[in-house]
Amino acid sequence: MGFIMDGLDAEEYDRSYNDRELVKRILRYFRPQLGRMLLVAAMILLTSLVNTGLPIAISSAVDRLQEDSSTETVLLYTAIVIALGCLGWGLNAIRQRASSIAVGNVVLKLREDAFDAVLARDLSFYDSIPSGKIVSRVTSDTQALSQIVTLTMDLMSQILLIFLLIGYLFSVDAQLTLITLALAPFIVITALAFRKIARETVTQSRRILAVVSAHIQETVSGIGVAKTFRQEHTVYDEFLDVNKQSYRINLRTGYVFNAIFPILNLLAGFGTAALVYFGGIRAQDGGLSAGDWFLFIQGLNLFWFPLTSIASFWSQFQLGLAAGERVFALIDAEPRVVQTGNDRLDLVMGEITFENVNFHYNEDEPVLQDFSLTIHAGETLALVGHTGSGKSSLARLIARFYEFQDGHILIDGHDIRSLDLANYREHLGIVTQSPFLFDGTVRDNIRYGSPNATDDEVLAVAQSVGSGDWLQALPNGLDTQVGERGGGLSMGQRQLVALARVLLQNPSIFIMDEATASIDPLTETLIQEGLDTLTARRTSVVIAHRLSTVREADRIIVLREGRIIEEGDHDSLLRQGGHYAELYNTYFRHQSLEYIENAHKLGTQELRQLGIA
Amino acid sequence: MNDQRHPSSPAAKSEFTVQDAYAYDQRGPRRWIVSHVLRYKWLLIGSLVFSIIDFMAYSQSPVLIGRAAEEIMTPTGGDMLLRISLSVLGVLILSSFAFLGGSLLIETIAQRLERDARQELYVSLLGKSQTFHDRQRVGDIMARATDDVRQLNGMISPGARFIYETVIGIMVPLFYIALIKLELLLVPTVFLTSYVIAVRRYTRRLNPVMRNQREQFGTMNAGLEETISGIEIVKASVQEAFEQTRFRRNARLFRDYFVQQGQIEARYLPLLLYGIALGMIFLHSMVLYDAGRLSIPDIIAVMGLMGILRFPTFISIFSFSLVQLGIASAERILHIVTAQTELDENAGGYSRQIEGDIVFDNVTFRYDDDGQNIVLQDVSFRIRPGQTVAVVGQTGSGKSTLTQLINRTYDVTEGRILIDGVDVREWDLDVLRSQISKIEQDVFLFSRTLAENIAFGAPHTPQEQIEHAAREAQAHDFILTFNEGYQTKVGERGVTLSGGQRQRIALARAFLSDPRILILDDSTSAIDSATEDQIQKAIRRAQEGRTTLLITHRLSQIRWADLILVLDQGQLVAAGTHDALLRTSPNYRRIFARYDVDLPPLEPAPDLKLAAQLT
Known part of the structure; x- marks a missing residue:
């Protein structure tokens, strides 16, 4: 029923694969299903034959009955009609069954391949494509792609039906067939014109829906403000306008959609009347039997229905190809991080050396230039600098999340590119800026990187972070559900879980990007205490946002535009009065005890100026 | 749903009403929809009339074709054939226009229903208290105001339209078949009965599979989304293999449901029944023909009329699920519209300018009455007019709730809150709220x-x-x-x-x-000191001359507050000034221990309840 409207609201995409390449690629996925697809094709052919046979049987019966209405004839025709009906049903059932298995398997394979390809990508890939788009490529686009095949099969069966029917009709009466055919262009043109108009109205409807949503979203979010200030009437008047406009546009869209079937029926009406008349005249002349005349009239109805679906095929097919392109682009992308060897390290001391490293995400924006640095085993290193100074990139290169362009990175003297990546990363522990938790319990999340740890080990680790005080605040302790993305926990609690997770992994190298989010002072204290535990006895690289972190670090590296411009400890750097002092005044000053003690005066002076206090 | 519980009482307490609002029946989803549709009863009647004309005209066409067949076999001469053909054209044109007219009318009802329902929902939203909105997720309301009202639209057109077209589209052709020969109704009757049974069985088997498939698609998507969002952790923890197994399991399960659906659909029995019915009525007609009780043209007409039945019987499955979805949507919308506002306005209650003296007297608060979810327990303290109070505690310790009790976003479960010595529940709500300003974190x-x-x-x-x-x-x-x-x-x-x-x-x-009382949720962060300076100044200025409650993470604010309230899991564990807490609260000392503060010796904490009386 919806065929003529299918695919109207879909976006159009640019593509860069050529169609033939794409079709070939799709067919390759169907090769393992060859047997089933052949079965499906055979069923389509047979179903078309059966469906053409039914009206022919009825019309020939009409003719035969006039001369011979014996019981045998009657039963024969009844048997034929029923047999054709049952056969059509059976063949269709076999076809649908086979094609759903084939399509299901192909989609599964496509999804598996797409997912594996996604997992193999390095982080530059994830930076460039939002997660929602990746998800839709793996789940929705794969489905859309496979529908091309279903769609094509349907089209084939429709066209086959039309050709068989027309072929037979031609053999009966060419002139009447031409009358029937004359209707075809009108139907196709009407269907195409309708799609063009419908596409426009649908676009408008979609836009107005977005406007309505935006209006309601805003007023509902801000309803507290509207209420406090008694502005309900203003808001309501605005809503009425938007709602009225939405009604007008949707009504027009609705009218367009409702007009198409009556119009097609009208066209078919002209065709039917023409066949009744011209066919009737030929039948009266004896050039045509009454049964055949009736066949033409039935044939018309069999005929116009598939025609309208052909009109919508091409744009649907294009949409499927576009989906295919997105899926294959995902599968074909080359990972940029490539290992040259697979050396395994059983024990990592944690010495990290950067030798003349050049690194950029885009060619015209260098991040690290000729960068050299040695981080000693067991050292706690704090990285400070403005946004974009290269702090995070440095940390992520150590994790081998990105490929660098020149120079070397050595881990205990081994080239990072020569290492077995999985083995190497087992020696790494990472806490990201807004720690990501997986839906599940706190316990599951602590255990995530060390699936074989026992409950006792998890508990011991949790208790060693901030002396375990944070566990009491969790409603069910370690069995507390963290919710989607850890949303059930506060940012501070998520940090604590992430610290415990890393502590359980017991890595040789610890990398942390400190949270910039504000955390209540009690939790903050627990995190700092947990951080003390973690940074002891292992190489630690911390992108610092907390004053206490920089103060406790063995060494501070001050970065600006991808270069080290100062290094040393907190007190000596502050005394130098250079870039670090500037950074201190920008980011850390308000965290100092001195500031806390004097903050009160800050406002008071202002008030005095205003003559209030 | 609890719609049935308050018969005929449209949202009794409302903070916003519209003068000329049309009164709908809100006693239940079905009545509600009916009352909406009946607002446009003439359009509905018009649409039904058009639909009957449509099918009567359309069914005339096989009858006329039968007549034409008669004319072909036994010509009467003249322009009879032409006249019949023109009649065929005439009835088909009439049928098309009636079809169009009926469609447009019902479409108009559907669009108006969408518009009206959204408007009704919106008015009710404006009328709801802040308490209601605080508890409702914006996303939920959005879904009701957009998706659910659209669903109502679809329920009418094409949903309801298909249903009455099915009825009309079956009754009218059957009527004409009966006119030709009453006993020919035998096969169609048997067919329709078996059809109804078969469709019911079919949907009963298909629905759970479809539901599983939809849910599995959601699970697969959510899992994938999670893996991708957490990819840094996945890679850093070397858990790619685990994630791969998880995804494959989900994708395979989805494939199984997909195939299951295909197999159920492949065995769609009504199609087979229709094929058999066609054969049987053909047999019946031929038997009657043999007995000389039916002519060939009659057979042609009957077969043509049977052809008309095909469409209505097959669209009906589709339309029943549309109507079901529409009723579910109506239920969700009504749930919001009829939800009661819990707090009463207490208009005419205590009304005067607030001085700003706040007393919490053994306040306990929980969300439901079953004793679970205790948010605040037995909290007592007193704030003098003009004081600045810092509320400190971990997430979930009850900080926000404590402030929400002051402006009666919620009412206490036990105990009482006094403002200027008067229980907040005795204040006129409007007077109270207009003097208390709350700045949210977001x-x-x-x-x-x-x-x-x-x-x-x-x-x-x-x-x-x-x-x-x-x-x-x-x-x-x-x-x-x-x-x-x-x-x-x-x-x-x-x-x-x-x-x-x-x-x-x-x-x-x-x-x-x-405002006389300012509540400021200041849990946002300023990462640079210059902004911090500005915020410090602004807040300092705001404290002047009014009672101020700060939910804050800023030590500089806490340090200088007149009173610091430390909450831990709903209990007030410490209260006092900075100096007092440094002496008495181990937790508070722990915070400052990291700042190299010279800590005074720890003293035993005073009895907080006693302190509340004294301060």
């Missing part, structure tokens, strides 16, 4: 200009006053950095403000409205 700004946002609620405030408020809130300077200054638009098509900037706009708003 400040909401409308998509309007900055000036309009500051002066929201007082549209005709002179520019000088707006600027004065902005200066006091330390917002003036950053506002002027925008090209259009105070006329800068905020939001989707305008500038995006940082958390610190939004907070200062909200403070400016508060300076204009000059």
Whole structure:
């Protein structure tokens, strides 16, 4: 029923694969299903034959009955009609069954391949494509792609039906067939014109829906403000306008959609009347039997229905190809991080050396230039600098999340590119800026990187972070559900879980990007205490946002535009009065005890100026 | 749903009403939909009439074709054939126009229903209390105002339309078959009965599979989304294999449901029944023909009429699920519309200017009455007029709830809260709330200009006053950095403000409205010291001359508060000034231990309840 409207609201995409390449690629996925697809094709052919046979049987019966209405004839025709009906049903059932298995398997394979390809990508890939788009490529686009095949099969069966029917009709009466055919262009043109108009109205409807949503979203979010200030009437008047406009546009869209079937029926009406008349005249002349005349009239109805679906095929097919392109682009992308060897390290001391490293995400924006640095085993290193100074990139290169362009990175003297990546990363522990938790319990999340740890080990680790005080605040302790993305926990609690997770992994190298989010002072204290535990006895690289972190670090590296411009400890750097002092005044000053003690005066002076206090 | 519980009482307490509102029956989803549709009963009647004309005309065509067949076999001469053909054309044109007319009328009802339902929902939303909105997720309301009202639309057109077309589209052809020969109704009757049974069996088997498939698709998507969002952790923890197994399991399960659906659909029995029915009625007609009781043209007419049955019988499955979805949507919308506002307005209650003295007297609060979910337990303290109070505690310790009890967003479960010595429940709600201003952590700004946002609620405030408020809130300077200054638009098509900037706009708003009690959820972060300076100044200014409660993470605010309340899992574990807490609270000392403060010797904590009486 919806065929003529299918695919109207879909976006159009640019593509860069050529169609033939794409079709070939799709067919390759169907090769393992060859047997089933052949079965499906055979069923389509047979179903078309059966469906053409039914009206022919009825019309020939009409003719035969006039001369011979014996019981045998009657039963024969009844048997034929029923047999054709049952056969059509059976063949269709076999076809649908086979094609759903084939399509299901192909989609599964496509999804598996797409997912594996996604997992193999390095982080530059994830930076460039939002997660929602990746998800839709793996789940929705794969489905859309496979529908091309279903769609094509349907089209084939429709066209086959039309050709068989027309072929037979031609053999009966060419002139009447031409009358029937004359209707075809009108139907196709009407269907195409309708799609063009419908596409426009649908676009408008979609836009107005977005406007309505935006209006309601805003007023509902801000309803507290509207209420406090008694502005309900203003808001309501605005809503009425938007709602009225939405009604007008949707009504027009609705009218367009409702007009198409009556119009097609009208066209078919002209065709039917023409066949009744011209066919009737030929039948009266004896050039045509009454049964055949009736066949033409039935044939018309069999005929116009598939025609309208052909009109919508091409744009649907294009949409499927576009989906295919997105899926294959995902599968074909080359990972940029490539290992040259697979050396395994059983024990990592944690010495990290950067030798003349050049690194950029885009060619015209260098991040690290000729960068050299040695981080000693067991050292706690704090990285400070403005946004974009290269702090995070440095940390992520150590994790081998990105490929660098020149120079070397050595881990205990081994080239990072020569290492077995999985083995190497087992020696790494990472806490990201807004720690990501997986839906599940706190316990599951602590255990995530060390699936074989026992409950006792998890508990011991949790208790060693901030002396375990944070566990009491969790409603069910370690069995507390963290919710989607850890949303059930506060940012501070998520940090604590992430610290415990890393502590359980017991890595040789610890990398942390400190949270910039504000955390209540009690939790903050627990995190700092947990951080003390973690940074002891292992190489630690911390992108610092907390004053206490920089103060406790063995060494501070001050970065600006991808270069080290100062290094040393907190007190000596502050005394130098250079870039670090500037950074201190920008980011850390308000965290100092001195500031806390004097903050009160800050406002008071202002008030005095205003003559209030 | 609990719609049935309050018969015929449309949302009794409402903070907003519209004068000429049409009264719908809100006693249940079905009645509600019916009352909406009956508002346009003439359109509905018109649509039904058109539909009957449509099918009567359309069914005339096989009858006329039968007549034409008669004319062919036994010509009467003249222009009889032409006249019949023109009649065929005539009835088909009539049928098409009636079809069009009926469709447009029912479509109009459907679109109006969408419009009216959304409007009714919206009015009720405006009428709901803040308590209601605090508990409702915006996303949920959005879904009801957009998806659910659309579903109502689809339920009428094509949903309801298909249903009555099915009935008319079956009855009319059967009527004509009966006119030809009454006994020919035998096969169609048997067919329709078996058809109904078969369809019911079919949907009963298909529905759970479809539901599983939809849910599995959601599970697969959510799992994938999670893996991708957490990819850094996945890779860092070397858990790619685990994630791969998980995804494959989900994808395979989805494939199984997909195939299952295909197999159920393949065995769609009604199609087979129709094929058999066609054969049987053909047999019946031929038997009657043999007995000389039916002519060939009659057979042609009967077969043509049977052809008409095909369409209505097959669209009906589709339409029943549409109607079911529509009723479910109506239920969700009504649930909101009829939800009661729990707090009473207490109009005419205690009413005077607030001094700002706040007393919590053994306050306990829990969300439901079954004793679970205790948010605050036995909390007592006193705030003097003009004092600044810092509320400190971990997430979930009850900080926000504590402040929400003051302006009666919620009412206490046990104990009482006094403002200027009067229980908040005795205050006139409007008077109380208008003197208490609350600045949320996530400040909401409308998509309007900055000036309009500051002066929201007082549209005709002179520019000088707006600027004065902005200066006091330390917002003036950053506002002027925008090209259009105070006329800068905020939001989707305008500038995006940082958390610190939004907070200062909200403070400016508060300076204009000059509340007696200011509650400031200041849990946002300022990562640079310059912004921090500005916020410090603005808050310091806001504290002047009013009672101020700060939910804050800023040690500099806590340090200088007149009273610090430390909450832990709903209990007040410490209260006092900075110096007092440094002496008595181990937790508080722990915070400052990291700052190399010379800590005084730890003293035993005083009895908090006693302290509440004394201060």
